[in-house]
Amino acid sequence: MGRILAIDYGTKRTGIAVTDEMQIIASGLTTVETKELITFLKKYIATENVERFVVGLPKQMDNTASDSEVYIQKFLDQLTKSIPDIPVVRIDERFTSKMAFQTMIDSGLKKKQRQNKALIDEISATLILQSYLASNF
Incomplete structure (x- = not known):
């Protein structure tokens, strides 16, 4: 089995x-x-066995694609051309940023640490991946 790699894409x-x-x-x-x-x-x-990519699918509350989907589609085109052998799966990413921020609060991070947007992005990717794993078991 290979790893599954999740991507919380941002501009x-x-x-x-x-x-x-x-x-x-x-x-x-x-x-x-x-x-x-x-x-x-x-x-x-090149160093790790990756079986698939999971990329967040941003949607509005009415289930339509969010504005950032345009940028993600461009990235996906580039990804599938650059790395064609690894399949890409999309998964709904609604609320992951809010959940990531709440996770930071719940884990006791100080206000200064919670302002680290890179950490929020990494936690959001983890939440996307956890959601994918939960949906496949």
């Missing part, structure tokens, strides 16, 4: 989370500047 920063090889535990990996994302993913898959 400036992108949160990354991965599973263990057994696909049981989702852990935050890092946050990457979006302009370096494809390069980062290529380096990562």
Whole structure:
């Protein structure tokens, strides 16, 4: 079994989370500047066995695509051209940023630490991955 890598895509920063090889535990990996994302993913898959990518699907409350979906589609085109052998799965990411922020509060992080947007992106990617794992068991 290979790892599953989740991507919380943003126009400036992108949160990354991965599973263990057994696909049981989702852990935050890092946050990457979006302009370096494809390069980062290529380096990562060169050293780790990645079975699939899970990319957040941002939706409005009425179930329509959010404005950021345009940017994500461009990224997905680039991803599938750059790394064609790894399938991409989309999963609803509504409320992940709010849940990530609440997770930071619940874990006792100080206000200064909660203002770290990169950490919010990484936690959001982890929540996307946990949601994917839960939906497949």
